[in-house]
Amino acid sequence: MLEDNPTTSTAAISRDHSVPEQLGVADTVQASRASCGGPLFAIPRHAFATRISGSLSKVRAILWKYSRFVGPGFMISVAYIDPGNYATDISAGASFKFRLLFMVLLSNLIAIFLQSLCVKLGSVTGKNLAENCRAHLPRWLNYTIYFLAECAIIATDIAEVIGTAIALNLLLKIPLVAGCAIAIVDVIFILFFYNPNGSMKGLRTFELGVGLLVIGVVVCFCFQLSLINKGTSVGDVFRGYLPSSTLVQSDGLFQAAGILGATVMPHSLYLGSGIIQSRLREFDVQNGNAAPPKPEGEVEEDEEPYRPSILAIRSCLKYSIVELSISLFTFALFVNSAILIVAGASLSNSPGSPDADLFGIHDLLSKSLAPVAGTMFALALLLSGISAGIVCTIAGQMVSEGSLNWKMKPWMRRLFTRSISITPSIIIAGAVGRHGLSAALQGSQVALSVLLPFLSAPLVYFTCLNRFMTVPGGEGEHPNGIKMRNNLITAFLAILFWLLIVVINGALIILLIMGKN
Incomplete structure (x- = not known):
């Protein structure tokens, strides 16, 4: 022994x-x-130490590289927490309590999948969705899609104007007409801080500002959730994320279609495919594969547009998709779920709550939970309206420049779009008041639902064909280019989700024709 x-x-x-x-x-x-x-x-014990040290170094390197991609996900997640989402999620929670949380989850998963295709399209081609439409589609079809995209931008911006005006009225008692007019002030933010062709430091500062607005909305709803009545069962909430028979009922299907239309926003497809090129170009510049971007006035007309190298795509694509997915799954899913949970817990048993608008929801929250709950709701609505309006402008600029090669400064684009959106909002607010604004807000979401299948179809089409998804190989390598179209599973899911969007929005239109409201 x-x-x-x-x-x-x-x-x-x-x-x-x-x-x-x-x-x-x-x-x-x-x-x-x-x-x-x-x-x-x-x-040897030093082998353990070496292995652990190596693993920690690798994790630190991955996290550091990931941190350089943080930003676009915040920008895109804003599109999924705009005032239109408030209206649909509150109505669903008040009518069906937590049973439509499954639709919130499904809509966000579809949004993440489509945005992943957007990142892939923008990375492989170096162009956003609008630029690809102009380059590869017949002129008449490109113009048609451009017209529909502009309609979607204006419908989205109308929702932001209405949401901002209502929030200002609830917080500061500013008249609705004046609130609609004040909504144009956010053009100053874009004028001073946003320059897509500027330095990465300036772009990241702008993304940080938008990210802080998103975090502000999240904080407001964390506070709202803390005020929910103790009688609310956690089990009931989590069971809401499972499919239920509510989805096949006419009223439930109507609400589900509204959630999908308000969550998968058409303008976010242009945004997602157009804001990731800056990271790719930064990689290529650092590795000597591309020249730094020139100031806007120094760009020559015949200059070859930037196209990412295969090294940049391989280095950045996965990180961009992961950053986007994490941002949408945490911030967008959390906020939309929180809105529905707060409404379901506070309003589902209140008389007349299914017909309550944003004003009525504010009053019910103030009375049923606490006055501060109504204030936090209005503050979250204001932050959502401002941030979503800013992001909507960036998407609008991509649409006009990409589809028509119509160059316009971001703040001028903001002024142009917001002027169009403010005019009907002011007229409705002055002539009909709060009920008219609520109807216009819901109408804008219906319009977006109808437009979504038309504007998402080119994305699926482009990413499924090697004709568009081929990256030039290096000298002597891959003479026919590197094929990066969707694989069979991804292509199947893309077509399946697109058909699902068509069916749900078709059902929405049928229900509207039948008199549902």
């Missing part, structure tokens, strides 16, 4: 199992006693 004396033990181990004596006790791990006949292993 081995003795407990260190010297004796080490010698015995070395003698019986051919372990080098020079390792010593400090560097030896005994797996079992020789007296038991089991195996003995000598593992």
